[in-house]
Amino acid sequence: MSTSSLLRLEHVQKNYGKTEALSGVNLDIQPGRIVGLLGPNGSGKTTIIKLINGLLQPTSGQVLIHGEKPSPKTKKVVSYLPDTTYLGDNMKIKEVFAMFQDFYSDFDQEKANHLLEDLNLDEKSRLKNLSKGNKEKVQLILVMSRKADLYVLDEPIGGVDPAARDYILKTIIQNRSENSSVLISTHLISDIEDILDDVIFIKDGEILLQEDANELRRKHDNTIDHIFRDQFRI
Secondary structure (H helix, E strand, O other), rough: OOOOOOOOEEEEEEEEEOEEEEEEEEEEEOOOEEEEEEOOOOHHHHHHHHHHOOOOOOOEEEEEOOOOOOOOOHHOEEEEEOOOOOOOOOOOHHHHHHHHHHHOOOOOOHHHHHHHHHHHOOOOOOOHHHHHHHHHHHHHHHHHHHOOOEEEEEEOOOOOOOOHHHHHHHHHHHHHOOOOEEEEEEEOOOHHHHHOOOEEEEEOEEEEEEHHHHHHHHHOOHHHHHHHHHHHHH
């Protein structure tokens, strides 16, 4: 594996009691890539994401970000969008922005305000008065307004309408630096495959493949979505 890896998982095993959630997982993500972590629900995607963020510890093996195990130091270079909201419904958007400014020294308030203007959302709006799609967009703005090396997005387009999906994907592409990478966990392959540089297929806690997206399409002469459905018999 390359020494310039941004993220590496080496022989990672994760058990919940007697249940094996991940088995011998090896991954290597380079800087400057948009990577799809693709698998059905319950395949181990969220477990991997929580390991990267230090929210879980591996049973064995190691997770390395810039060669270091997850820690307060690595959290400074990883920006994480969980699959459920963690923001108080009574908060105003501007209060959420202020909270992120306090939490993260790399939070770019100017960029966040600019992205908010694009949505025609009022910073005085309370989250409880926003549609599900607009709540998701606000959370994405928070995550993508950090100057991170790795953006980790868990099901960022789940449960929102197609217009919101388009906005979310555009925001992901346009708001990362050249050397930062984005790891997108999803089971909605057809919606995101056009923006992916690399794909990872995961099933039952095991990695089936990690490959360049264009190479995979050429090899199979088909879309990532079709290859995925064929592999998983969906």
